[in-house]
Amino acid sequence: MASRRSFLLGLGAIAFAGGGARLALAAAPVDQRFVVIILRGAMDGLSAIPPYADPDYRDLRGALAIAAPGQADGALDLDGAFGLHPRLATLKALYDQKQLIVAHAVATAYRERSHFDGQDLLENGTPVPHGTADGWLNRTLALLNGDDGLGLALGDQVPLMLRGKVAVTSWAPKKLPGADADFVSRVAQMYQASPILLAALESAMDADRMAAGALGPNPTPMTGGGYRRGAAKALAEAAGKFLADPDGPRIAVLEINGWDTHSGQGTANGRLAQALGELDAATAALRQSLGATWARTAVLTATEFGRTAAPNGTGGTDHGTASGAFLMGGAIEGGRVLTDWPGLDRSRLYQGRDLAPTMDLRALAKGVLADHLHLPPDALARVVFPNSGAVAPIADLIRAT
Amino acid sequence: MSTPQALIATQRFGLGAKPGDLAQRAADPQGWLLDQVGVTAPLPGIQPSAQRVVVLAEARRERQEMKQSGDKNADVFAQLKTQQRNIYLGDATARLEAAIASDTPFVERWVRFWSNHFTVSIARAAISGLVVPFENEAIRPNVFGRFADLALAVVRHPAMLLYLDNAQSIGPNSPVGRRREAGLNENLARELMELHTLGVDGGYAQDDVRALAKILTGWTIARPGRMAERLNATPGTFRFIALAHEPGDKTLLGKRYAENGEQEGIAAIRDLSGHPATAQHIARKIARHFLADDPPPVAVASLAEAFTSSGGDLAALARRLVSLPQSWSLPMTKARPPEEWLIAIRRAFPAGKDAPSRKMLGALQQLGQVPFAAPSPAGWPDESAGWLGPEALMARIDFANAAAQRIRVAQPRAMVDQILGPGIADESRQQIERAPSVPDAVALLLVSPEFMLR
Numbered sequence: 041m042a043s044r045r046s047f048l049l050g051l052g053a054i055a056f057a058g059g060g061a062r063l064a065l066a067a068a069p070v071d072q073r074f075v076v077i078i079l080r081g082a083m084d085g086l087s088a089i090p091p092y093a094d095p096d097y098r099d100l101r102g103a104l105a106i107a108a109p110g111q112a113d114g115a116l117d118l119d120g121a122f123g124l125h126p127r128l129a130t131l132k133a134l135y136d137q138k139q140l141i142v143a144h145a146v147a148t149a150y151r152e153r154s155h156f157d158g159q160d161l162l163e164n165g166t167p168v169p170h171g172t173a174d175g176w177l178n179r180t181l182a183l184l185n186g187d188d189g190l191g192l193a194l195g196d197q198v199p200l201m202l203r204g205k206v207a208v209t210s211w212a213p214k215k216l217p218g219a220d221a222d223f224v225s226r227v228a229q230m231y232q233a234s235p236i237l238l239a240a241l242e243s244a245m246d247a248d249r250m251a252a253g254a255l256g257p258n259p260t261p262m263t264g265g266g267y268r269r270g271a272a273k274a275l276a277e278a279a280g281k282f283l284a285d286p287d288g289p290r291i292a293v294l295e296i297n298g299w300d301t302h303s304g305q306g307t308a309n310g311r312l313a314q315a316l317g318e319l320d321a322a323t324a325a326l327r328q329s330l331g332a333t334w335a336r337t338a339v340l341t342a343t344e345f346g347r348t349a350a351p352n353g354t355g356g357t358d359h360g361t362a363s364g365a366f367l368m369g370g371a372i373e374g375g376r377v378l379t380d381w382p383g384l385d386r387s388r389l390y391q392g393r394d395l396a397p398t399m400d401l402r403a404l405a406k407g408v409l410a411d412h413l414h415l416p417p418d419a420l421a422r423v424v425f426p427n428s429g430a431v432a433p434i435a436d437l438i439r440a441t
Numbered sequence: 442m443s444t445p446q447a448l449i450a451t452q453r454f455g456l457g458a459k460p461g462d463l464a465q466r467a468a469d470p471q472g473w474l475l476d477q478v479g480v481t482a483p484l485p486g487i488q489p490s491a492q493r494v495v496v497l498a499e500a501r502r503e504r505q506e507m508k509q510s511g512d513k514n515a516d517v518f519a520q521l522k523t524q525q526r527n528i529y530l531g532d533a534t535a536r537l538e539a540a541i542a543s544d545t546p547f548v549e550r551w552v553r554f555w556s557n558h559f560t561v562s563i564a565r566a567a568i569s570g571l572v573v574p575f576e577n578e579a580i581r582p583n584v585f586g587r588f589a590d591l592a593l594a595v596v597r598h599p600a601m602l603l604y605l606d607n608a609q610s611i612g613p614n615s616p617v618g619r620r621r622e623a624g625l626n627e628n629l630a631r632e633l634m635e636l637h638t639l640g641v642d643g644g645y646a647q648d649d650v651r652a653l654a655k656i657l658t659g660w661t662i663a664r665p666g667r668m669a670e671r672l673n674a675t676p677g678t679f680r681f682i683a684l685a686h687e688p689g690d691k692t693l694l695g696k697r698y699a700e701n702g703e704q705e706g707i708a709a710i711r712d713l714s715g716h717p718a719t720a721q722h723i724a725r726k727i728a729r730h731f732l733a734d735d736p737p738p739v740a741v742a743s744l745a746e747a748f749t750s751s752g753g754d755l756a757a758l759a760r761r762l763v764s765l766p767q768s769w770s771l772p773m774t775k776a777r778p779p780e781e782w783l784i785a786i787r788r789a790f791p792a793g794k795d796a797p798s799r800k801m802l803g804a805l806q807q808l809g810q811v812p813f814a815a816p817s818p819a820g821w822p823d824e825s826a827g828w829l830g831p832e833a834l835m836a837r838i839d840f841a842n843a844a845a846q847r848i849r850v851a852q853p854r855a856m857v858d859q860i861l862g863p864g865i866a867d868e869s870r871q872q873i874e875r876a877p878s879v880p881d882a883v884a885l886l887l888v889s890p891e892f893m894l895r
Contacts, residue, residue, distance in 0.1 A: 081817070155817065156635075219839050219884075223838075223884065227872075227888055229872055230890070231868075231890065236829060237894075240831050243831035302628040352624060352625055
């Protein structure tokens with residue numbers, strides 16, 4: 041990797057005409073860090089954040105109900121009404137340190153039940169699927185007037201949330217010995233005639249340079265090729281190292297799969313518990329590797345929708361509407377549950393089947409972008425989340441400094 | 442001499458040229474593709490899924506018994522997953538080898554398109570041993586038949602019934618549903634409409650998902666033992682279990698399906714297959730896969746017309762695809778997905794004895810596309826952006842570098858002519874011919890735009 045970096049510094053201006061400026065990162069416009077963790081597949085909020093004191097919870101959830109705090113495999117109590125799933129011990133500790141806000145009955149603007157459209161809307165930031173071809177975090181980067189390189193995707197691909205006009209980098213641990221600088225410069229020459237490939241190569245070089253600086257020569261190996269359990273922890277650890285670099289990225293996205301629990305969902309164990317365990321481990325790894333930078337960091341989880349309030353016929357849950365969200369980090373004014381709880385009485389369920397949404401995920405995101413990254417409300421309502429004027433940013437999410 | 446059309450035939454619609462292919466195809470590239478349409482044979486040496494389903498079912502039962510007797514020692518299920526994984530590795534390697542050797546690569550591409558359209562995935566580890574048999578039994582025999590028959594074969598296959606949970610879905614008011622606490626699972630019903638037939642904007646609503654889920658209750662797998670005996674069924678194969686079927690009439694997309702057991706589902710799948718939204722959805726997806734991320738509307742319209750006017754005849758659809766003028770236009774803009782790229786490398790440079798084929802799966806893991814490991818039921822992406830992330834591109838450059846060390850080539854210039862033909866861009870040809878070593882020349886060829894795109 042070091043040899044690639046020397047290529048970049050030495051030959052960059054030849055290989056990427058006009059791209060020289062981005063090699064030297066100008067002083068970044070913000071010092072805060074913002075991480076979004078996309079939970080693909082629709083997280084079941086009623087098991088992740090059990091409303092154990094709701095009088096209808098146990099009957100409605102049946103075999104999927106998480107036991108009350110104090111019982112075997114019981115929820116980790118938050119405030120006497122809501123708890124965390126027993127696999128979320130790291131999150132519970134953050135809550136106790138007032139660094140976690142647990143938001144409940146949260147949804148995007150999407151009210152259908154397709155994963156793929158739901159994720160598209162979650163990432164594009166408009167109120168409709170395929171409303172734009174770029175993502176709301178890329179538009180955020182544009183508003184920060186940042187150089188290319190302030191946005192980072194962890195994994196082989198850049199998710200839609202980060203795609204757009206501003207070039208971002210992506211990073212996954214190297215699995216093969218790298219090609220040397222001379223070879224890469226020849227490839228770059230060859231790609232002069234192919235804009236698609238040239239753009240991808242240029243981004244890869246940026247990421248490589250960053251990795252050489254932040255991680256040193258031996259990053260944690262990872263398995264790729266389709267989603268593998270456990271990958272998130274290694275990616276979170278790397279994300280923390282990149283973000284801790286004063287000249288590094290400010291905004292990062294990582295993804296955790298495995299939330300589509302149509303069967304075998306389980307309670308303290310099972311498919312959902314595995315996914316939550318992965319989220320918990322990734323959170324711990326991120327915090328650890330961020331070090332002192334954690335104090336300036338906000339992390340938001342985002343899932344496309346929730347799941348049915350009642351179990352389906354096969355020990356799982358089908359696609360629903362509202363779920364929960366976690367907002368955590370040293371910058372968060374935490375230690376509280378944030379919800380306008382709609383209740384679980386059948387008459388209160390959305391379409392008689394799902395937890396009803398009472399908070400818009402964009403309101404949470406806008407609150408963070410306004411008070412943490414200091415974006416103006418007008419730009420948030422028009423550019424980052426178009427047509428969201430009616431969705432006010434939630435105030436006081438960020439700790440006063 | 443070869444022509445640009447020969448390169449299109451072998452790359453856009455095939456799996457890459459073997460040495461000599463381009464010259465041979467030059468006379469009639471379209472005819473070569475048309476001649477392939479209509480004939481498919483199952484891959485030899487793949488064990489039938491039924492036997493594997495039986496093993497799976499027995500392990501589940503054993504685990505249940507051990508749980509009940511409080512024995513927590515040996516987890517038979519964990520052993521089973523390892524076993525299934527090993528079976529999968531053997532199957533998937535054999536499938537790769539078959540593609541590398543194939544003389545009908547358009548058929549292999551066409552099969553892969555439909556396998557991906559009807560994705561089953563080893564993300565559900567327990568079905569790892571079923572994914573290649575699924576392609577062999579449900580996809581391959583039907584890719585040049587009627588779409589409705591393909592869809593029916595897919596929905597009845599144990600791999601799909603397990604992957605999208607329908608095997609356990611039970612009508613709440615059926616005798617089985619009333620006897621024990623069990624009920625509907627919407628997963629297959631939803632994806633059947635959203636992904637497999639109508640498309641997400643195809644005009645269905647939540648009530649339709651429920652209705653189709655009810656219609657498909659009872660579509661399950663004959664468990665070995667008493668159940669199979671009683672039903673006189675081959676254990677581990679599809680069975681309709683009337684006792685688990687939700688009774689009563691159902692309304693799907695405004696049409697009433699009178700209570701009629703298994704026939705309801707057959708009728709519903711046939712109706713969905715013939716729906717105009719399905720023709721549009723399939724046409725668009727095929728055009729996007731083979732032609733361009735944003736395919737010409739005229740090509741999509743023509744494919745939809747071929748689908749509709751032939752009653753969903755997939756052979757007619759394949760012929761129409763390779764007859765479209767847009768199918769033969771340059772430039773190539775679609776990224777070859779990693780599996781296609783790796784197969785093309787092995788076709789271009791037949792491996793010596795030092796390239797054990799199992800290593801190919803490891804390579805595909807590094808490159809980001811383990812066969813049948815798509816992260817969701819939507820399958821692998823068809824858009825180029827999904828394969829050209831910066832990290833993904835760098836992995837290919839690194840892989841090409843490593844692979845080229847093991848490839849022996851006497852004459853780089855002749856190699857370029859054989860593999861890519863005379864249409865290659867000056868930039869690519871110059872870099873390859875000026876490379877400081879033969880391995881560098883080979884590696885540059887492998888990552889050249891002409892070899893990466895199709």
